[in-house]
Amino acid sequence: MIAKEARQALALQRFREANPQLLEEIHELDAREQAQQVEWAFEDAAQEQGVEPWELALQLIAESPEQLQAMRLGTHREVAEALGMSWEEYCQFNEIDPQ
Numbered sequence: 001m002i003a004k005e006a007r008q009a010l011a012l013q014r015f016r017e018a019n020p021q022l023l024e025e026i027h028e029l030d031a032r033e034q035a036q037q038v039e040w041a042f043e044d045a046a047q048e049q050g051v052e053p054w055e056l057a058l059q060l061i062a063e064s065p066e067q068l069q070a071m072r073l074g075t076h077r078e079v080a081e082a083l084g085m086s087w088e089e090y091c092q093f094n095e096i097d098p099q
Contacts, residue, residue: 011057015042
């Protein structure tokens with residue numbers, strides 16, 4: 001499984017690879033501006049798909065449906081802990097199947 005710290009960077013790399021037209025449009029910008037444009041396009045793509053950027057990132061980096069589900073549940077567990085909610089309460093509130 002991909003280390004949590006590397007997920008966003010890998011997702012953005014895969015997003016760039018899947019969107020060569022975007023890279024062509026921004027190739028004259030400096031590296032910082034290119035990175036910013038890619039991040040904005042990534043966020044826009046997530047919004048167009050009706051998902052949060054973290055969800056799109058997981059979709060891009062997961063190597064199987066099972067891995068995607070495990071990473072989703074792991075992220076939701078982290079949110080539940082940060083909110084101080086029990087896992088059961090969080091799942092019920094967000095209509096998540098904890099399996």
